Amino acid sequence: MIPFIIRRLLWMVVLLLVISFLTYIIFYTLPAADPAALRAGRQPSPELLASIRQTLGLDDPWYIQYFKYLKRLVLHFDFGYSYQNNISVKQQIFDRLPVSATLAFGAAVVWLLIGIPVGIISAIRRGTWMDRVAMGGALVAISAPVYWLGLVSLYLFSKDLGKFPIFEGQGAYPSTGSIFTNPQEVIPALIMPWFVLAASFAAVYARFLRGNLLEVMSEDYIRTARSKGLRERRVVFKHGVRSAITPIVTILGLDLGILLTQAILTETVFNIPGIGRLAFDAIQKSDLPTVQGTVLVGAFAIIFLNLLVDIVYAFLDPRVRY
C-alpha cells in the first residue's frame, strides 16, 4: 500500500509538470489579449507599456518565463502575482478555495442524499409508477442546464417567494465568513446553489445506482442470500446495495475533484466568489499566473481525489490489493 501511494504521488508531480507546461504553451500559442495593454488602461503611452512588460517579466521569451515560474513554485511554493489585481495568486486561491469547497461538498451531500435513495427505490420497485416518476424526473434534471435552473430558482425562491437570501454584489461573500465561522448566514445563502448544482448529479447518481443495483440483484450471490432464507430487506441492502454502491465512490471522487475548481456556472449565477469564477475572469483578462494557478490547483484536486478513491477502494473491496 505505501509503495503504491508513493508511486502515485511521484506520478502526480510528473503530471502537474506536464499540465503547467501545456498551460504555458496554450497561452502563448493561442491568440490572447496583451496583458500589459489590459493592465495599462485606455490609450497608454508606449513607455508605460514597456515598463509594465518589464515589471511583469513579459520581455523574456516564454520558456525563460516558464522556467522562472517553475523555480519560484518549486523553491518557494510561490504562484507569482496576478497581472491584473496586484495580489499574489496564492492568496487569491486560498481566499476562494474554502468557498468553492463549501459549495462542492455541500452539493455532494445533497445529491448523495437524494440520488442514493431514489436509485435504490427505483431499482427495487422497477417498472412501478415510483420508478417511472423518479427516472422521468432524473431525465429532466439531467437535461436542464444549470444556469437555467439557477435563474429559474432565483426567480421563484429569491424574488417571488422571497425565502432564500442571496449574496449581494461582487466580493460580498468573504465578509460573511466561512460556513464554520458564520453558518447562520452562509448556509441559507448556499441552500439554493447546493440544490441547483446537485440536481443533475443527483439524477446521474440515481440512474447509475439503479442500473448497478438491477444488475447486482441478478447476481448468483443474491440468489444464495435468498436461498439462505435472509429477509428481503437484508438481501437488498446488505448484499445488493453494498455491491452496487461501491462504484459510486469512483465517480464521486472525480466529480468532487472537478467541481472544486469548475463550478463556474453555479458560481456565476449565484454570485459566489469561488475558484471557478476566478479562473474564468483570469482567462478573460489574459492573467496568466492566475490561470496557471487555478489550473494547477484543479489538476491537483482531481489527481489527489483519484488517489484517495483508489485507497478507499482497497478498504471497500477486499479483492483489491496494491
Place this chain on the structure above:
Amino acid sequence: MALLEVNDLKVHFRTDDGIVKAVDGVSYTVESGQALGIVGESGSGKSVSSLTVMGLTRFAGNAIIEGSIVFDGKDLLAASDEDMRTLRGNDIAMIFQDPLSSLHPFYKIGDQLVEAIQAHRDVSKAQALDRSVEMLGLVGIPEPRRRIDSYPHEFSGGMRQRVMIAMALINDPKLLIADEPTTALDVTVQAQILDLIQRLQKELDTAIVMITHDLGVVAEVTDDIGVMYAGRIVEYADKEAIFAAPEHPYTWGLLKSIPRLDSPRGEELVPIPGRPPSLILKPSGCAFHPRCPYVREAHTKIDPQLAPAADVGNGGGHRHEVACLLPGQTRRALWAALRTGQVPDQVLENVDVPETAIDREAVGEVLAPAGTEVADGVVAAEPVATEPAPPAVTDGLSQDAGPDAPRR
C-alpha cells in the same frame, strides 16, 4: 409420506418474445434421506423446477407457476413469502454451480455462514461462529478456526464449494438441492465434492435432489434418476435401470455421448444431433422428435405421456416410466443394438421401426389420430397414470431386451 412431492409442476415465464415454458408438467417425489438425480441439457428446465421448490422463482416477477409442491405436508405454492423464507436455508437448502459467484465477494465467509444461522436461529454471534467452524471442519476445510476470517477469493474452487455446502447444511436441512455442484470445478476436485456430498448425506440423513447434465455425477450419488427434456421428465427410473435398460431415445443419446469403461474398445461417442428446442415454440407432438433418429410420422402429432415401462428383470417394485411413442419392444430392440456399439444409422438398418405403430400407454388420454395403429389395435382412452401396464400390450419381449435381442 414422501418428504417432497412435486405434482404436474408448470413454470412459465412471460417474456417479450412469448411465454417460455421452462417447466411443463413435472412430477417427482423424494423420500426422506433419498437421493434423486435430475438429468438434462441446459434449458431443459431442471434448474427452474428446483428454484421453484425453493420459492426463488417468485422473485422473477414474470413467472406463472401451476401444479403443486408439497414439502413435509406443506403446500409450498400456497405458502406466504415469509413462510417460504423461514423454510429456505432451514428445511430446504441449495448449492449452486459456480461457488465463486455464489458467495458475496465483500464479506468474510465466517460472516456469511453466521448470517445463514442467524436468519433462522436466535443465537449469539459467538455461538454461530462456533457452529460455522464446526461445519467448515465437517466439510473438510483445514484450519477452519483461522479460515473463517478469509474472503471467498482467497479459497480455491473446490474449497469454495465446500464452504457453500457447509453453508447449505449449517441449519441441518431435510432436503438439499444441488444444482450442478461440480460443473464449475476441476475434474480432480469433482470426485472429492461428490464424495463429500455422499458422505454428508449418510451422516446427516439429508434427502438430496442432484441436478446435473452429467450422468456420471448422478451415477455416483443418486438412487433414482429423472431425465428431463424440454421442461418434462421423459424417463424416470432407478439408477440401475437407467444405465442398463434405458427406454427413451434421449436417454440413449445421453448415454452414448459419454465414454464408458464397459463399452467396446474404440467405440466412438455419438453426440445428440441438433440443439435443445425453443421453449417458446415447442416442437409439435413429442418435443424430442426433431432430434430423434427413430422418428415416425405419428410422433410429430401426438404428445407422449409418461407411462410405466415394462420393466426388465430388476426385481419389480421400482418405478420405471418413459414418455416415448415407440412400441416397447421396438425400444428394447433398438437399445440392444445400440449397446453393442452401433451408431443410430446402423441400428436403423438392423432394427425395424414400424411406420405407424405407437405405444398405447404413452398416448394417454389423447385419442390416436385416424390411421394410426395403436400397438394392439385398440384405441387407448384411459388415463395412463392410474392403470398399471398390461404386460401383453407393451412388451412382447419382456425378458429378452438384453444384448441378445433378435435383430431383424
